[in-house]
Amino acid sequence: MNIPSSEQALMHNAQNLAGLTLGDLAKQAGIVIPKDLTRNKGWIGLLLEHVLGASAGSRPEPDFPHLGIELKSLPINEQAKPLETTFVSVAPLTGLVGVNWHNCYVRKKLARVLWVPVISPKDVPISERIVGTPFLWSPNAEEEALLAQDWQxxxxxxxxxxxxNIHGKHGQVMQLRPKAANNKARTQAFDRNGKPFMTLPRGFYLKINFTQGLLHRYLRIN
Known part of the structure; x- marks a missing residue:
């Protein structure tokens, strides 16, 4: 695993993956492919991180800290439509005094993103799924305004x-929903009366309509 020295080097390496299968990448990396992704939901992202030299691990910073770039795999179907929402970060449910859009973790995570689409029809074995054309993205003024509004x-x-009371319908381009390995995980939150209670951890996710728009703009896909 070579850590890329520049944004250009990272982009070059990512472009070289386009057209390869996940099986090709796993073989190169000496990584075993899971039978399914039900219990290994983040496996594709971890494989790409390994192959492209991401070094952040589980630390709260972009995947390529020295470049300020986050890596996001994007499962799509043959018609290039995203198959699921995209996880951004765990949402803090306490300690939010003084946090605003400009200093929040979500904005840092989305400041510069390397998107790697992966053609992942459910009926195609994991090893035969194909890496698509990657692209680098930073939110434009309109996108940032929408993200900031939803975050707020x-x-x-x-x-x-x-x-x-937060449901998937809240937010135009970003939603908040449970993010836990199982339904026994709990974290602290506060109710309307300011009393602490335990609830499922939550995460911020980009909605499909948002990532579909990025694909359309960067890859000229309708």
Whole structure:
């Protein structure tokens, strides 16, 4: 695993993966392919991180810290439509005093993203799924305004003790939903009266309509 020295080097390496299968990448990396992704949901992203030299691991910083670039794999079907929402980060449910859009973790995570689409129809074996054309993205003014608006709406609801009333329909381009390995995981939040209670951890996710728009703009895909 070679850590890329520049944005150009990272992009070059990512472009060289386009057209290869996940089986090709796993073989090169000496990594065993899981039978399915049900219990290995993040496996594709971890494989790409390994092959491209991401060094952040589980630390709270972009995957390529020295470049300030986050890596996001994007499962798509043959028609280039995203198959699922994209996880951004775990949402803090407490300690939000003084946090605003400009200093929040979500904004840092999305400041510069290397998107790697992976053609992943459910009926195609994991080893035969194909890496698509990667692209580098930073939010333009319109995208940032939408993300900031959604983040503010969702964060306000958390602060006001409404976390249990947040559903997928909240947010135009970003949503908040449970993010846990199983339904026994719990984290602290506060109710409307300011009393602490335990609830499922939550995560911020980009909605499909948002990532579909990125594919259309960067790869000229309708």
């Amino acid at each position: 709406e969702l964060t306000d609801m958390i602060v006001l003790g409404e976390v249990e």
